[in-house]
Amino acid sequence: MDPLTHFLDGPRAARAFALSVHMSAPWGIAVRDNAALTVLAVTKGQARVDGMLLEEGDVALVRGPEPYEVTDAAGSVPTLEIGPGQRCTTVEKHDVRDELRHGIRRWGNAKDGETSLLVGTYERPDQAGGIVARALPRLAIVRQEDADSTLVELLARELAHDDPAAQVVVDRLLDVLVVSTIRGWFDSPESSTGPTWLTCDDPIVTKALEQLHAAPEMPWTVGSLADHVNTSRASLAARFRSTVGEPPMSYLTRWRMTLAGDLLHAPGTRTISQIAHTVGYTNAYSFSTAFRRHLGLTPTEYRHHHPALSDGDGTR
Template sequence: MDPLTHFLDGPRAARAFALSMQMTAPWGITVRDNAALTVLAVTSGQAVVDGALLTEGDVALIRGPEQYEVTDTAASTPTIDIGPGQQCTTVDGHDLREDFRHGVRRWGNAEDGETTLLVGTYARRDEAGGLVARALPRLAVVPREQADHTLVDLLVREISQDNPAAQVVIDRLLDVLVITTIRRWIESSERSTAPTWLTTTDPMVIDALELLHAAPEAPWTVESLARRVNTSRASLAARFRTSVGEPPMAYLTRWRFTLASDLLQTPDTTVAHVARSVGYNNAFSFSTAFKRHLGITPSEFRHHRPLLSNGISEPNMHPTRSAFIPID
C-alpha cells in the first residue's frame, strides 16, 4: 500500500454540513465554526479566502479549526459571522438564518448572486482523518485546470435536491471530493509544500514506507527493514533520510503515535488495544512512551478530544518534539 493511501484512508463524513452559497457583491464572511476541514469550490464568480483569490472552477481545502475570512474582494470587510453550529448572524448579532435561506441547502444574500460557492465541512477532526487534518497546509488550492469538476457537479446536484438518503450520498461524495482534491493538490504546482514522505519517488524508500505503514506494530529495526527491501542498512538509512527527512526509526515512532492519536479519538477503543496496534506489549509502556513523546498521557489526550473538535487549542506538547505526523 503506497504512502498516499494511508494518508487518505481517513475522511469519513457523518451528516456533514454542505450547501450552495449564493452571494452578490459586496460581501464578506468571517467563519469561526471550528470545523476541522472545509471544502470550498467556486462554481461561478470569485472569492478571496484569507487573501488568496479563487476564481470559477478552483477548489480549496481549508484546515481548521482556526477562523478564516471569505470575501468578494481582498478589500472587502466581513459583515457576516458564521459561528459554531453554523449559526449565522451579522457582526452585531442579528440572526440571518431565515433571511439568507433560499430553499434546500441554498443560502446567501441573493437568490441568484454572481458568485456561487459549494461549501462542505467536517465538524470534527476524527471525521476528516487525523492525518489529513494535521498534514495539510492551512489552505490548499487546486486550480480549475486540475480540479475534478465532475465530482463538484454531482455534489452540487445532490445538494440542490431533497432525494431519499440525500445526506448519505452527500457525505460519500464529499469524502471522494476531499480525497481527489488532495491527490490533485499533491500533483499540482503546490507539490513542494506537501510532506516529502507523500511525494518521494525513490522505489526503495516507497517499499520501506509501505512495510512500516502496513505493520506499524512489528518490532522493526533498520537492519530488518533493510533486509526486507534487499539493501544494506547504510544505504537504506541514507536514502530514507534524503527522501523523508529523518531516519527510518524516527519516522516509525512518529507514525506510531500519529496512528495512536487517531485511534484514541474513537471512544470505544481501549488504551490497551491502541498500544497493541502500534507495537507496545502493554498499556503501561505505551502510556509512558506516549507521554514522553507528546507531553500528555493517552487518557489526557482522549479527555481533550472534545476541546480539539470545538476549536480550543491543543494541549501543550513536548517543546522539542513534533507531536504528530512528520511534515516539512
C-alpha cells in the same frame, strides 16, 4: 501500496455539513468552526480565502482548526460568523440561521447572488484523516484547469435536492472531491514544498513505508525493517533519511501518533490501553509519555480537546 495511496485513504465523511452558498456583494464570513478540514468550490463568480483569490472552477482545501475568512474582495470586513456546530450569527452574535436559509442545503444573503460556492466540512479529525490534516498546507488551491468539474457538478446537483439517501451520496461525493483535489494539488507546482515522502520514488524506501503504514503495531527496528525490504541496515537508514527527511524510527513514531490521534477522536469506546497496543506500545504509560512528548497533551486531554459533533443535516 504507495505512500500517496495510504495518505488518500483517510477522508470518511459521516453526515458531513455540506451546502450551496449564494452571496451578493459586499459580504464577508469569519469561519471559527474549529473544523478539521473544509473544501470550497467556486461555481460562479469569485471569492477570497484569507485574501487568496478563488475564481470560478477553483477548488480549495482549508486545514483547521484555526479560523479563516471568506470574503468577496480583498479588505472586505466580515459581517457574519460561523461558529462550532456551524452556527451562523452576525459578528454581534445575532442568530441569522433562518434569515439566510433558502432551502435544506441552500444558504446565503441572496437567493441567486453573483457568487456561488459549494462548501463541505469535516468537523472531526477522524473524519478527515489525521494524515490529511497534518500533511496539507493551511490552504491548498487547485485551479480550474486541474480541478475535477464533473465531481463539483455532481455535488451541486445532489445539494439542490432532498432525495432519499441524499446525505449518504453527499458524503461519498465529498470524499471523492477531497481525494481528487489532493491529487490535483500534488500535481501542481505549489506542492513542491509539501512532504516529500508522499511522492517518494525510491523503491526500497517505498517498501519500507508500506511496512510501517501497514503494521505500526510491530516492534520495528531499523534492522528488522531492512530485513523486510531486503537491504542493509546502513543503506536503508541513509536512503530513508535522504528521501523522507528523518530516520525510519522517528518517522514510525510520528506515524503512530497520527494514527493514535485519529483513534482517540473516532466514535466508539476504545480505551487508552487498547489504542496503545493498536499503535505499537506495550502499555498505556509508555504510549501516554510518547504522545505527550510529541503533541503536548496526554491522550485523555487530546480526546476531549475537540468540538462536539453536530447533527450534520445542513439545516442549521
